[in-house]
Amino acid sequence: MTYRLLKLAFGLTLAFGSFQAHAETRITYKSAKTGSSYYQMGVQIAEAIKAGSNGDMIVTVEESQGSVQNVMEAKARGGDYVFTTPPALVSLAQGGKAMFEGKGDPKFDEIRALFPIPSLTMHFVMSADSGVSDFAGMEGKTILLGKGSFGATEGEKYLKMFGLEGKVNIADAELSNAVAALKNGQIDGFVTAGSWPAPNVIEAAASADVTVLSLSDDQIAETKRSKLVIPAGTYAGQAEDIVTTSLPVVAYTTSAMDDDTAYALTKTFWDEKAKMGEEAPWWNGVDQALMANITGKIHPGAARYYQEAGIELTDAQK
Incomplete structure (x- = not known):
């Protein structure tokens, strides 16, 4: 009797385990x-x-x-x-x-x-002190692009596309240093790509006055990327929608x-x-x-x- 009960219990355990494996x-x-x-x-x-x-x-x-x-x-x-x-x-x-x-x-x-x-969303973040409100205003400014990322590659492409190649000083630093460098005045702006709201843009907007640039419809069409609108109020001090591109x-x-x-x-x-x-x-x-x-x-x-x-x-x- 004991043997039969043990055998039955073992069989039930196997069956239950099989059911769990099937259900999960x-x-x-x-x-x-x-x-x-x-x-x-x-x-x-x-x-x-x-x-x-x-x-x-x-x-x-x-x-x-x-x-x-x-x-x-x-x-x-x-x-x-x-x-x-x-x-x-x-x-x-x-x-x-x-x-x-x-x-x-x-x-x-x-x-x-x-x-x-x-989506991977492009952010062109400029300090308020730089006075930059559009891409043309970036001429002569120091911008941090980072290295090896989608944002860095895409940002470099946009600078060339919009006539700024060789007219912008590219900072030799990692993107992880962007917010500190912006606050210290070592750079005028930085480019980053990621989901929105982007953590480093939240940090920059909360700790310093910044402007996130918008692209015109013609510029967006030239990039051949998808248009994306970041609603007003997403970042501190952002009174208007940001129109940008995304992947x-x-x-x-x-x-x-x-x-x-x-x-x-x-x-x-x-x-x-x-x-x-x-x-x-x-x-x-x-x-x-x-x-x-x-x-x-x-x-x-x-x-x-x-x-x-x-x-x-x-x-x-x-």
Whole structure:
């Protein structure tokens, strides 16, 4: 009798463990370097998905060296893989162009979008003492661009594009020193890209009088980037909207993910987004309008959620 009871108990334990393993969906989320705002967003998404699914979905955040690596790994990962990247990189991978030349793979065609996350938003931050209120006024000023980042590359491109190449003094310093250098008068301004509100711009605006420059519609068209409006009052002393450019960023998976998981992930993200925005304001910049930035196909499971939510998708996204 004792043996039979032990055998039954062991069998029930195995069955319960099997049920738990079946009920719990595990997801790997690959985004950016630890310490970056996008890695922090990944952690927030993981916490929100766990809370919103009552623990049925567990998201593990993986460090990444950047968006290109994220896309490349889509070739070898399974249906539990979620990653972030600008839509433009997905298009390049599927076309075997630029950094993906000679590295094409049919699996790139299986990449599918889930939902947008905060965009990389350009900020041109000038001290009030510099008197600069537009790009032309930057001539002769000292600007910190930083090194190796999207913001540094994009900022340098804009200076050249708007006729300021060789007319601006570029400070030789890391972006992490920007706020202190601005307060000390060592620089007149700095360029940074990230989600808005950007932590370093919040710090600069709170500790010194600053002006964040707006771009004209013609300038935005010339950059070939997406237009983005940062509402008045986002930063201390900001009385008017800031019109700038952004590079959209989207959470992707592949068609290897089953429809129910993609549906649950997408629905839970949108259901929890308002709560995430209470803790981190950059989520408040994510709304249905950003869906237009998704240029490729959306996962059928995610598309089911958008249909239920009354969010129209383009023919190209279906």
